[in-house]
Every structure is written in structure tokens, then in C-alpha cells.
């Protein structure tokens with residue numbers, strides 16, 4: 001039977017447009033989902049938007065729109081951005097969809113029927129920005145997560161018996177794979193050990209939410225509403241058989257990927273809700289750090305937002321994916337800088353990978369009229385061939401182990417080490433005398449097996465390793481030529497070609513003096529080598545496959 005794999009991103013608040021921090025989480029999940037598909041797993045990758053609650057209601061008011069209008073607009077921005085980035089999600093759930101609303105009410109009923117919900121009165125502090133009840137805070141105190149001043153809430157609420165789950169949760173955390181990385185697991189354990197209080201799970205002083213079943217003057221607490229998306233999107237509580245079967249197949253989730261600021265909701269409240277409903281628990285909750293810009297977490301109010309579109313316009317999605325996964329140690333905070341992005345692009349993609357690609361393509365063109373014939377069985381092997389193949393196999397193994405433990409940066413470093421060795425090999429081969437001689441000896445073009453031909457075959461696994469973090473289409477078809485071209489062309493940084501900030505760029509970025517607007521900035525400087533190759537291709541040869549299958 002095919003193994004299933006279910007991975008989720010957090011669903012994003014629609015109070016503001018997406019930025020590169022949101023893209024970071026989505027890219028990480030997309031990369032994992034793509035790898036799982038390549039490994040043959042029946043994969044379901046879910047993302048979506050979180051559209052209820054006081055935070056969204058206020059944002060809509062400030063924009064002079066209804067909450068639904070506002071949510072429609074911002075949700076569409078997320079959806080369109082993921083599309084533009086080639087994100088391979090299988091579904092996109094919105095918490096204002098009918099299917100979600102009905103199924104959340106069903107979940108609420110089930111928890112209530114199991115005896116874990118009661119009515120009471122809540123008096124305490126609340127952070128609207130994080131939609132968080134802040135235990136023990138006094139009026140005027142800041143939120144421990146975001147630092148904004150909390151508001152006093154006094155209202156009739158439904159409460160969830162969270163305190164009943166303390167011991168069960170601690171038992172659950174004994175499994176080291178349930179919360180990753182270890183630092184987050186330790187934080188959660190000490191939070192739960194310090195004692196859990198029952199949690200208010202409804203609000204009654206505003207109306208932008210899902211009505212509590214049988215008591216519509218309350219709306220369900222936005223975090224219960226939002227967390228439930230992981231169930232509702234795959235068919236929990238659905239009445240038709242197809243959706244029920246999907247739920248049976250995919251639940252429990254294999255990975256909930258989240259940012260570190262929402263660990264408590266996912267690692268304490270979420271498993272407690274599931275236990276109360278008698279549902280199986282997710283297998284792993286993996287928290288990454290923040291992407292910082294100018295030393296703090298990106299936020300609209302701080303004005304330090306970096307828009308993904310800016311980078312897509314200039315470098316394309318693959319380069320951004322590579323940069324984020326290579327540059328930031330997953331699990332830790334990492335600073336985003338345009339300088340680092342350009343440097344990585346030039347050194348790893350344009351000069352490293354681009355050079356190897358360019359040399360390989362040149363060899364294919366020069367020796368094989370643009371196609372690599374399959375080596376004949378009678379072809380003699382050279383001693384170096386097996387060594388290359390073995391290094392590639394070893395790299396694939398090491399890459400897989402690191403990747404599956406979410407060490408993306410180290411996995412890519414390993415792959416790139418192998419690339420560097422390949423570059424040396426291809427360089428020796430393409431310029432070596434033996435390669436040329438053997439090819440010409442065998443007549444022009446199609447020797448039964450020549451050194452360059454073997455070398456090209458030996459290099460093929462390297463292409464496959466590298467393709468994993470990139471956005472090959474789900475169908476497994478090849479990169480489009482535009483992507484490959486962009487990887488072959490270095491961009492210059494400084495000199496005549498600087499970044500071209502556009503309307504999507506952050507205000508800080510566009511004001512920075514070193515990033516002055518300059519005409520033609522985001523045009524590629526195609527390397528001489530590639531230009532020559534392109535000319536030759538159009539004059540003499542059939543176009544070569546840009547990636548081996």
C-alpha cells in the first residue's frame with residue numbers, strides 16, 4: 001500500500017498582505033511535500049487563510065470594508081502569490097468557507113458532548129494581535145509574545161477543560177519527535193509543568209466568527225476555529241463519503257510546520273482539543289525561527305516588511321527558495337539581507353551550478369549534437385566513472401538523512417560539495433585531451449561510448465539531487481527554459497546594475513541610499529559563455545534537454 005504523507009502550513013491571517021516571512025514557511029513545506037512525492041508517498045499539502053476574529057474585524061474596519069470583503073481580497077493575494085511561486089499545495093482552505101464552518105461546529109459539539117466544555121465568565125487580559133489570553137497579566141501589561149498592550153476582557157464565555165489534560169500532554173512530550181526542535185520541546189514541557197488553567201473558547205462581545213452551536217450570541221475562539229482547519233480541509237465532519245474517505249486516509253497529519261511564536265497553540269491547545277474529541281494526534285510539530293529584517297521580526301507596524309514579489313521579479317522563485325533554505329539554519333532565527341541574497345545567487349547558483357550546467361550543455365552540444373545517447377552495454381568503463389557515481393550515491397543518502405531531519409541548509413551544503421567536485425570533473429573532461437580524441441576518433445558526433453558521454457551520465461545524479469529544493473512541476477516534467485536560463489546568468493551587484501526597487505518593495509528598502517533606482521537594473525547580464533551556447537544551438541543543433549530526466 002502506498003505510504004501517505006500529510007503536511008500543513010499555519011493558515012495565514014488576512015489582516016495584511018503576504019511577506020517573505022509567510023513565504024518562508026510555505027517554501028519549506030512545499031519542498032518537503034515535493035520530496036515526499038518524489039519518494040512515492042501519497043502526499044497532501046495544505047495551506048490557507050485564517051479569516052475570523054477581532055484582529056481581522058478591526059483591520060477591515062480600518063480599511064472601511066466589511067470583514068468578508070477584506071478577507072476576500074487578502075486571501076486572494078496569498079493564493080495568487082503561492083500560484084506565482086509554483087507552490088504545490090493540494091488545497092487552500094479559508095476559514096470563512098461553508099465546509100469549514102459546519103465542520104468546526106461539529107468539532108465543538110463533539111468536545112462538548114464528551115464533557116470538556118462548560119460556561120463561565122472570563123475576566124482578564126487579551127492580546128488582539130496574537131488572539132491570545134494572557135494569564136496573570138494586569139491591565140496595561142504588554143503581551144509577552146508581541147509586546148503590544150493587552151486589553152481587558154470581561155465577558156461570558158465557554159471554557160475548555162484544558163487543566164484535565166496536563167498529565168496526558170506531558171506523556172505525549174516524552175516522544176522526542178512530537179515537538180521539534182528540542183529547544184521548543186523543552187519550553188513547552190516547562191510551560192505545561194507550571195500548571196494549565198482552563199481556556200476560554202468563545203467570545204461574546206463581537207460577532208466576526210463561527211457561531212457556537214445552539215448559542216449563536218457566542219462565536220468560537222479564533223484559535224479553535226483556525227486549528228481545526230487541519231481537520232476540516234481533509235473532510236472531518238463531512239457528510240459525503242468521498243470527504244470521509246480522505247479524512248480517514250490522511251489524518252493524522254505527519255507534519256504541522258509552524259513559526260516559533262505559535263508553538264503553544266499547536267503543542268498544548270491543539271493536542272488537548274484532539275484528545276477531548278477522541279481524535280488521533282499529529283505525528284510531529286516542527287517550529288522554525290523567524291526571518292528577521294533589520295534585526296527584528298518583519299511586521300507592518302515596524303515597517304520592515306520585505307515583499308516576496310520584489311525578489312520574484314528579479315531572481316525568480318527557484319533562487320528565492322534556494323536562498324532561504326540554504327542561508328537560514330532551520331529552527332533558528334535568520335537575518336534576511338539583499339546583499340546576502342545576491343552573493344548566494346552569484347556564488348552558488350550562477351557561478352557554481354550555472355557553470356556546471358553551462359559546461360555540461362556545452363559538452364552535450366559539442367560532442368553529441370545536443371542529445372546524450374545512452375551508453376552502449378559494451379562500452380568500457382573508466383576507473384573514474386564508478387568513483388563519480390559512488391560519490392553521487394553517497395551524497396544522495398546524506399542529503400536525504402539531513403533533509404528528513406529538517407536540516408535543509410546542511411543538506412544543501414552537502415549537495416553543493418558534490419557539485420563542486422562535479423565541476424572539477426566536467427572541467428577536466430571538457431578540456432581534457434582524451435575526451436576530444438575519443439570523440440573525434442569515433443567519427444563526428446555519435447561514438448558508442450566516449451569519455452564525455454560517460455562523464456555526462458555520471459553527472460546526471462547531481463542534477464537530480466539539486467532539483468529537490470527547486471520547484472519542478474508536480475507532474476515531474478522538466479524545468480522550463482526560463483528557469484534554467486536564469487540560473488545560468490549571474491547578476492551583478494553594484495556597478496551599473498543594482499536592485500530595482502518597485503512599488504512592492506518595503507519603504508525602508510527603497511529609501512536606502514545604496515539601493516538607488518537605476519534603469520535596466522533587473523535585466524540579466526547573460527554570461528558570454530551562455531550567449532555563445534545559445535547562438536550555436538540556434539545555428540546548428542537541435543535544442544538540448546536542459547535537465548536529464
Ligand code: MSP
Nearest residue numbers: 010011012013021025050226227258259290291298
Ligand atoms: N493565523 C495564525 C496561524 C493559525 S494556524 C492554525 C498566525 N498567522 S500569521 O499570519 O501571523 O503567521 C503565520 C505564520 O507565518 C507563522 O507561524 C510563521 O510560520 C510565518 N511567519 C510570519 N512572519 C514570519 C517571519 N518574519 N519569519 C518567519 N516566519 C514568519 O499566526
